[in-house]
Amino acid sequence: MAAQLLRGASTRFQLSTTLDTPLGKSGHAVCGLGIRKLERVSTARLCKFRGCEVTGSKAVLSKRRRGKGGIRADMGGEETRRVPRVLTVAGSDSGAGAGIQADMKACGALGVYCSTAITAITAQNTVGVQGIHSVPAEFVEAQVKSVLMDIGADVVKTGMLPSVEIIQSLCDVLRTYPVKGLVVDPVLISTSGDELAGPAILDALRDDLFPLADLVTPNLPEASAIIGGDPVTTVAEMREAAEAIHQLGPRYVLVKGGHLPGTSTLVDVLYDGVEWHELPGSRVETRNTHGTGCTLASSIAAELAKGQPMLSAVLAAKRYLSEVLEESATLNIGEGKQGPVNHLFKLSDWEKTSKQTKFRPESLLLYAVTDSSMNKSWGRSTSEAVRGAIEGGATIVQIREKEAETGEFLQEAEASLEVAREYGVPLLINDRIDIALACDADGVHLGQSDLPVARARAILGPRKIIGVSCKTPEQAEQAWKDGADYIGSGGVYPTNTKKDNKTIGVEGLREVCYGSPIPVVAIGGISGANAAEVMAHPRPENLKGVAVVSALFNQPDVKKATEAVRTVLEESLKEAALPVASS
Ligand SMILES: Cc1ncc(COP(=O)(O)OP(=O)(O)O)c(N)n1
Ligand SMILES: Cc1ncsc1CCOP(=O)(O)O
Numbered sequence: 001m002a003a004q005l006l007r008g009a010s011t012r013f014q015l016s017t018t019l020d021t022p023l024g025k026s027g028h029a030v031c032g033l034g035i036r037k038l039e040r041v042s043t044a045r046l047c048k049f050r051g052c053e054v055t056g057s058k059a060v061l062s063k064r065r066r067g068k069g070g071i072r073a074d075m076g077g078e079e080t081r082r083v084p085r086v087l088t089v090a091g092s093d094s095g096a097g098a099g100i101q102a103d104m105k106a107c108g109a110l111g112v113y114c115s116t117a118i119t120a121i122t123a124q125n126t127v128g129v130q131g132i133h134s135v136p137a138e139f140v141e142a143q144v145k146s147v148l149m150d151i152g153a154d155v156v157k158t159g160m161l162p163s164v165e166i167i168q169s170l171c172d173v174l175r176t177y178p179v180k181g182l183v184v185d186p187v188l189i190s191t192s193g194d195e196l197a198g199p200a201i202l203d204a205l206r207d208d209l210f211p212l213a214d215l216v217t218p219n220l221p222e223a224s225a226i227i228g229g230d231p232v233t234t235v236a237e238m239r240e241a242a243e244a245i246h247q248l249g250p251r252y253v254l255v256k257g258g259h260l261p262g263t264s265t266l267v268d269v270l271y272d273g274v275e276w277h278e279l280p281g282s283r284v285e286t287r288n289t290h291g292t293g294c295t296l297a298s299s300i301a302a303e304l305a306k307g308q309p310m311l312s313a314v315l316a317a318k319r320y321l322s323e324v325l326e327e328s329a330t331l332n333i334g335e336g337k338q339g340p341v342n343h344l345f346k347l348s349d350w351e352k353t354s355k356q357t358k359f360r361p362e363s364l365l366l367y368a369v370t371d372s373s374m375n376k377s378w379g380r381s382t383s384e385a386v387r388g389a390i391e392g393g394a395t396i397v398q399i400r401e402k403e404a405e406t407g408e409f410l411q412e413a414e415a416s417l418e419v420a421r422e423y424g425v426p427l428l429i430n431d432r433i434d435i436a437l438a439c440d441a442d443g444v445h446l447g448q449s450d451l452p453v454a455r456a457r458a459i460l461g462p463r464k465i466i467g468v469s470c471k472t473p474e475q476a477e478q479a480w481k482d483g484a485d486y487i488g489s490g491g492v493y494p495t496n497t498k499k500d501n502k503t504i505g506v507e508g509l510r511e512v513c514y515g516s517p518i519p520v521v522a523i524g525g526i527s528g529a530n531a532a533e534v535m536a537h538p539r540p541e542n543l544k545g546v547a548v549v550s551a552l553f554n555q556p557d558v559k560k561a562t563e564a565v566r567t568v569l570e571e572s573l574k575e576a577a578l579p580v581a582s583s
Helices: 099-109 137-150 164-176 199-212 220-226 235-246 292-305 310-328 372-377 382-392 406-423 433-439 453-460 473-481 505-515 558-577
Strands: 028-031 034-037 047-049 052-055 058-061 085-093 113-124 129-134 155-158 181-184 252-259 266-271 276-280 366-369 396-399 427-430 443-446 465-469 486-490 520-523 543-548
Touching: 085 099, 085 137, 085 292, 099 113, 099 292, 099 310, 113 137, 137 164, 155 292, 164 199, 181 199, 181 292, 199 220, 220 235, 220 252, 235 252, 235 266, 235 276, 252 292, 266 310, 276 310, 276 453, 292 310, 310 473, 366 382, 366 520, 366 558, 372 382, 382 396, 382 406, 382 558, 396 406, 406 427, 406 433, 427 433, 433 443, 433 453, 443 453, 453 465, 465 473, 473 486, 473 505, 486 505, 486 543, 505 520, 505 543, 543 558
Parallel strands: 085 113, 085 155, 155 181, 366 396, 366 543, 396 427, 427 443, 443 465, 465 486, 486 520, 520 543
Antiparallel strands: 028 034, 047 052, 052 058, 113 129, 252 266, 266 276
């Protein structure tokens, strides 16, 4: 059970909304003027605390304290916004690729407020580390306290901790002022190969800091050093190392594979003492990898601060890092062998200049899946049919071609993509990654027997949309871990469009939705006549729409047929104010 942190800086008095974060380092509250010990209380209980009244999920200043200037005069009593907060306790990198600078940029890019406690000042560039000047432990402690007593932090992330005294005093502060999450990046060896910590520091990390941590994120050399020097060069050895490090006390261990020696495998291993997750990554060939360890750890901290559970936080952070690496591949900063990345690439205009149409879960509302034999029988090309569907209200399109030769498929896809781009509607290719790459489509839809999702993600990179057909919650969970963006689930009803396809019904669809961490679109035998039943309230929150073939394309007028289904969907959206079903 989470410790209840009453975040009560002078500008807001709302209880943290992530009280269910599974961290339980009991009993302190930050309220107004300082941090005080509180008894553990359950979320629902009412607690009174030095002028703060906590009622349900709200903490408000009592009249008595309000009168004493506890609320800022310029707030005018308006609701204020909760901002997720990370405190990074790490070293400064003069080259700004790693350390504090990387953490601040990554958190900023992810919408999280990042405060800092600087443990060391390094003279560093793309060539390596030229000098390290440690900050005295008392002054690191002073920085941490200053932040926690006023601004507060949902999650603390540590990087370079250059002395045993700093580690021990940080542990003391964290025991006194607990936070909801602690991510420890055990910075022992920089990615450029420089040793950043000696054996005494390693011992202090192992004995004092790891037991307080929610996550420890060693790379392969660090994992090896932590477990006493045994080599960690295979996925099996990564699992063994994760197990050994978990014994030291953290709730989770993420051993980062990077490029495992001698293999093209990119995999990280996440372990919580019971369950293993092998998380694949996409390969980006670039010299610009300086600071990726710091970036990953601070991005995970940022996602945890937003209230994500650990696995989701790790996956989201990995995806962000892949995007950053891809976007930074050709940056030319510094003369050394390892350059920095551009954490803030989204502030530049890539989204404006990119041809890629962004995936939003809402675009699954009416998913038009083409069928060239149906369209041919009505005397129209695939691209004409796509135009009709989009004008009739389709929100995403998939080119599903089961008969044409590769060259014809590519031509159809290119012509259809031109139409889709005109309207800003995403267009995906069924099954064929080669076609998707050749025409630069927005993504692919894959079945269970197509190219494995993790491989597809590695080939397509972080930005392309990947949808996966799933008939069970287990398949959906796996697809998410492997990097899928959405699930297509069905057949909901019997269909003649796909032979020998098992029907799972509305019940089966909903089971998949409840087991899926990502959005779901229903498919199979869906038309204007039954779309309302599929989308009926209360429905799973992540059921976003319907995918339709024959009810759109085996019709004389595609636009009219699409409008008819869209009208039914619009009606179901109007019920959106009603409660959603929960599992
Ligand atoms: C949105 C959507 N969902 C499911 C499917 C089915 O894909 P798959 O299982 O690969 O079968 P085929 O389409 O290849 O016959 C889909 N295409 N789209
Ligand atoms: C491709 C696919 N996957 C599951 S059912 C199906 C066919 C859907 O076609 P229709 O909408 O005509 O039933």
